Amino acid sequence: MAVGPALVRDRNAWQHLEAFVVCAVATILITRSFLGATGYPKIGSGGLHIAHMLWGGLLLLVAQLLVLSYLGPITKPLAAVLGGVGFGLFIDEVGKFVTADNNYFYRPAVAIMYVVFVVIVLAGRLVHDRRPRGPAEQLANAAAIAAEGVVAGLTKSRRSVANRLLMRAAKGGADSNMTSALSTVVALCPPGRANPHIFQTLRHRLAGLLPQSWVLVWLTNILLIGQAAVGIIGSLLVLLDNPHGAELIAGFGQLVSAAVAGVLAIVALILQWSEDRTAVLRWSRYAALVTVLFTEVFDLVEQEFAGLTGVGVGLFALAVIALHERRSRRPLIAKRPESPEGPQTST
Template identity: 35%
Template sequence: MFPSRRPPRPEPGWLRRRVPTRVVDGAAYLQAFVLSGVVTVLAVRAYLQAAGWPQLGGGGLHIAHVLWGGLLMAVGLGIALVFLGGGPRTAGAIVGGIGFGLFIDEVGKFVTARTDYFYAPAAGIIYAAFALLVVLTQAVRGRTRLTPDERIANALDLTLSGVPGGLTDRRRIAVLRLVQGAGPTVEAAMVQLLDAVPRREPPPVRFWRRWADRFGRLVVWLTERRWLVWPVVVYLLVEPVVTVVAVVLDVATGELDREREWGAVIGVLTAALITAVLSVRGAVRLRRDRVGAFRLFKLALLVDLLFGQVFNFTVNQFGAVVNLAVDLFLLGVVTAEHRRLSRELPAEPR
């Protein structure tokens, strides 16, 4: 006879894996953190250069702004830990982002033995740190959808945070959308809970918000213009080739003999070569596969943004911000055209 097989014993609760509940607006908080940090670094560098690189302190003391950065990061974390709701989380993300910007701006002092604030690769390190944060933000934004339990938990969090000051109609609609499909019992309970929360009128639109919205609409409008597509394609084909030729000419004429960061120059050259190959392949595929061609153009820009610009900032310091802005705009144009072409593809038969 075969021995009887006993059913597996359930694991104790403390042995089960506990997955933290994700916040529905997590990507927005990360984005606020990154943007405030980037603005802080650029503002600090611009101010210090305009003021002649002043120092706070005297009598042998030097109060580095990395200390203020650590303090502001602690304040931002404290705001998010102490207060409830999306507003304090956003405020904590912005304050923490400003602190992180002050902190990372002095990275050159902590990766060199001589504590050199002007260490050339520091600009590339700063850019790489923010690029990784942007990738993390996009990964959080593009992850799988929230589970039903997470949607209910976020709906409750939004509702309870509105108990002291009330909820706007927009917030109420967002809560009901979160629990949609969770079952009649949950939906009815949420409606009753919302009825118990006071209503609040939406706050007036700030003047800076109007200008930000107008600028955002202008950028979207520009990136969707069809007449911009072909100049962008030409630029993608010409720009990396010009970079490669310029480096070769500098090597031939001896201009690069004074360059201290040869590794960064090789990185710029490698990124330009990869971008050129991808762009040429995309141009070759334009006639027979436009969707695939613009996918290659998009990949070429991503290679330059995530790899080439790290070395570009090392070589050109913060003068590379202009090139970064151009690349971001080109990525917007290419992405908009790729999406348009993808929507026009005929649906595959099942």
């Protein structure tokens, strides 16, 4: 069997990355709220001040040591949570390190944090979605599940996932002796207790609360148009006040990106009168992505944490669109085996 890639992608990496980002963002919001409510106290006396960035570094160290020191099913989830809290405490003080006067209240600091998290998420998607996993990665992930099973046993679902990975690895050309040996290990693992990932469980429950009606997509586009209108009005008010420097750039950037997002959402709204639901979801996604990746960056420069409302609108829109994309694919998958002629090809 050919040697696999030096860096093997974990099939559960997105769950861990999701936990990391959620914990980091929640830590920033809780920290800022606590410091604001208590009058921004200092830990230390005289010329000493123990910044909470140091506590963040300590938690990042603990998370790193966990990953380096232990195996088992809880190591990575725990490291993701501790690392997320630590990174949140660290990045919260970014304003002190990009200004000459160590200004914690530097206005663009919130936008800088937001861009960092956007880059983390986009980089994670790029790494894990750019190509399908090869037989070596399928085999390695099955081996990782088997290792978990040795430590804590395997549930029926985890055992089934491992067997599917081994089957795909075998079909892809993986060594038959190795797949057979791992299959034996998976079969010998004792039964384990179900312990669903808390963020995955929360996501599924939230998805279950959303209705399946396409009226929700229509309302989402209306919401995106309203958010774009708010952004346009806010940017015009800023630009009419004769801004300079960063404020001028932020105001102009918000105006252009909000206008683009609004136009894209209007196109999606018009297309809902047709039967091309794929096009509706595509244009709606474009509008939501422009809102999240561009408009709200400039908005956060101006409004700081008050601009998180717009971020919430964009993320809600992306969640609705992703949910309907998954639901719209299910009927096609179900109907595919009914075709006696197999897949159609075009010349």
